[in-house]
Amino acid sequence: METKKLMTWIVGLCVFMLFLNACNDDLEDTTFFTTDEMTIIGTLESNPEKFSLYLEILEKTEYYNALKSYGNYTCFAPTNEAILKYIQENFNANSIDELSSEQDIEFLKVLVKFHTMPSGRLTSSFIEGRLPDTTYTGDYLTTSFLRGGGISNVEINREVGLEQYDIRTNNGVIHAINGVMSPFVDPVPAAMEKAGKHNIFVEAMKQTGYYEIFSVIFADNGSKNNFTILAESDEVYAKEGINSFEDLVARISPSDSDFTNPDNDLNRYVGYHATKNFLYTADFPEDAFINTVLPRNAIKSFKTDKELRLNETETGVDDTWTSIITSESNYPSKNGVYHTVDKLFTIFVPKPKHIIFDVISDQPEYQSRLIRSHQKVPSTAWEFIRWFPEKDVRYLRQSKNSNIDHTVLDIAGVAWFEFDTPVIPKGKYEMLVMGNGGNGARAIFQIYFDGEPIGSVYNMTLRAGDIGWPDETLMDSRGWRLGYEEYVDNKGVSQAEKSGNSRFIVSRELLIPEQKRHVVRFETLKSGNSPIDFIEWIPVD
């Protein structure tokens, strides 16, 4: 009897345990994500009627997993229709499968990299000009609103339009585009030549040797060139009565046909049409000089609300200037951009004018973002800044400071550093310098202009009391001026309200005998950390 009871218990227990065992893990083999949103790949896959071909390309080029991974990308995804058209035209192929040679796959890789940016950009950040970050091929994409009609009519690279935009995913943004963007392969001159609207100017570049110079993609120091070329189109030349290269020669350099000679007028004319500053129309300075490739010369840029005026005569009566034809400008290429000017663009001799030279934000390497803030680089990274002895130096961009563009060169522990100035028209100037001083740990410098010491020492350790701040008369007698009111920090406090941001008067009467780039050197007398913001020249009668 007892055993029977026990047996019942045991059997009962077994049955019970069976039940326990039957508990399945319903969630086995499921992966959990922190968000329900799909990735870029997931979104593309859920719209095969639109994106199956681009997905095939992604798989073939092995970028498939990259766009599935964590991040914040911008993916410009051409539609199936667009890709089909592109491969038919360029490869005579009707499916991605047909593109299988090593060369083809390499090209597709470039294509994908060119269509992908490392940060998510919604259409709300599109502007007339280049987007602030580069694609994985290191190129800037441009967006243009010239066709009107708002976002849905935007052109990218003046080449393709948006089919659908701002598709958000958990690792970035997709913009479906109705064409495939051609990756930039051509440098500016070749791009101009292919577009075929600037034939006379292209010929002039060839004859003067500038075609090769402007075609160099990487400078000697390894950094990428970005040329901005301002050219007359054949149409603009025609209005000036110039219908061939010969007509242009007859106008510019009638008696000298040694076009490769740097002193030849046509050579100088072509050199004057380009700058190493990277300028889409939106980037032209509001009121400043742009140094040209032609040495010792500059283009004067002035912006009104609607118009860019280049080389305005400033006589006060019947002033003339040159503008850029926006609808025929902002054409991107591998190493820069080109624009069309609206009249014959000849070398201009500017009058002295107030020049503020921001030692960082006026540098081409800053404008093309080759060198980022806080990134320590050797002096060879900069074309127009040098220091000795060699060491890695950085610049800072800090919104808590009232510096122009919030940038300063952050340099210490060198015997000297020097800048090539912008082109300064000849004349008599006051010269001032501003850095973040007023602190005992700062440096003391002797300043040299073109190799000659000028002025008394620039002592950045002086405090408010020492320089007479904020009494302007007292300050002036001690060689100082208040900083500028229009440059403020993130709290709205201006340079003028900070004693450390006072401007030091290097010279009250500096004679500049020649229009060119000059050299300003800071020789260290007492070393210390020395954030330098800008140097300025104010014309005096």
Added chain:
Amino acid sequence: MVPMLLAVLSSCDDYLQLEPQDNLIQQEFWQNKEQVASAVAGCYASMNQSGFTDRILKWGELRAEMLVSLRAGGNEQNMMRNFIIPTNGLVNWADFYETINYCNLVLEFADAAKEKDLSFTNQELANYKAEVLTIRALVYFILVKNFKEVPLVLTATSNSQVDFYPAKSTEDEVIAQIISDLKIAVQDLNLGYSQSAAYDKGRMTKGAALAILADVYLWNGQYNECIVATQDIIDSGRYSLVEGSDWFNEIFFEGNSVEGIFELQFSDLNRTYQSSFYVGSPIYAPFPEIRQVYAGYPDDVRTNFATFDLEQNTVFKFAGVDETGVYRGQQEFFNTFIFYRYAEVLLMQAEAYLLSTENKNLDRAANLIEMVHQRSTGAPLEVPIDEVSLLNALLLERQKEFAFEAKRWYDLLRFARRNNFQDQYLITDLADIKSSADDYELILSFYSDKESYFLPIFQNEVDLNPNLEQNPYYEN
């Protein structure tokens, strides 16, 4: 077993009582006149929420040029360059449909209340219904001016029989409904309520319904009807222009002036004006060229320390106290929100006289514009008597008179879209004013498409309602 089951079944009685214990339900609420009255008051109260009045101000001003941002949010700044995407919360119309639903509830249940309450007269019932019809018409008119096509919901969502997924109606359909509602309302509404001025201006009256109706006619190009409607207001004799010298004080500082026709009243502060214009931390300032708008008439009472304050660069109209330059404190924004006033009736009639084919009368139009112009400037308007000159003068007079009163964008749009957008330049020229050196092409592009002059439907609404089609410009 069976008896036990039965016992259980029969004990369910109380348990099946589903009506909530702590709240009134619809059928129990609508018992008498007082409850209808409070429901009507609820319709008004639903409008003096900042979600409602903020949008009235922003929809009417931001896309036009009169205001610039001092510290506006991203949505507002995007609207100021006519870059509006469907996820921009500013285009959410939920507050407007909420008011419409309150109106629909009254229209649906007031009859039942009358049957239960013997003291509730036919006339009272008709008046209440006319008030809510007018409110609903006003709200639909605002929606149609902004979205062009909206779902026309005329039944309350009080039971599950209602269509929760209404599609859009056309502009014509919505306007036809507005007009027919207002015609009924005009018949049934009182001229006034023999109570306070605030009550007369704050409730819908015959004058208010006529003013909305005239505005709708103008929008819809029915100029002869507009002349009749505005004339009815003029003939009622209840409204007049305040003296020029009292322009700022009576109309804007004190509010509910003899000129006011419908002004939304606030039991608390007018949060919209307070947050937008309080002098201590204004969000918006007048655009830099504001002084030029008033140029040519040095004695215009509508300028400094009236419409704006040149020195402090503020919108004085709603934030100021008097011509000495004193401002309202942050807790002193007791402004009404003016929807219609008599000056606008005169200018609406002028516009109708200029544009009507059968009743075109340039002299009468000129006289009407003069009345508003001379009241403030004390000087005659020097304008040649021809249609184009007078239309230009009228648009300018409206700009000066109703600056910041959420009228400007609709004025520009109404003028621009006549004759198939013959005067589209009125809007594309905004790019000149709104752009800086770097973004002219961008802003011009945002203003270039005619479809973009109407707002997108809020993305959430499109997601929830499969029958709701996004407006054409915003399909993506």
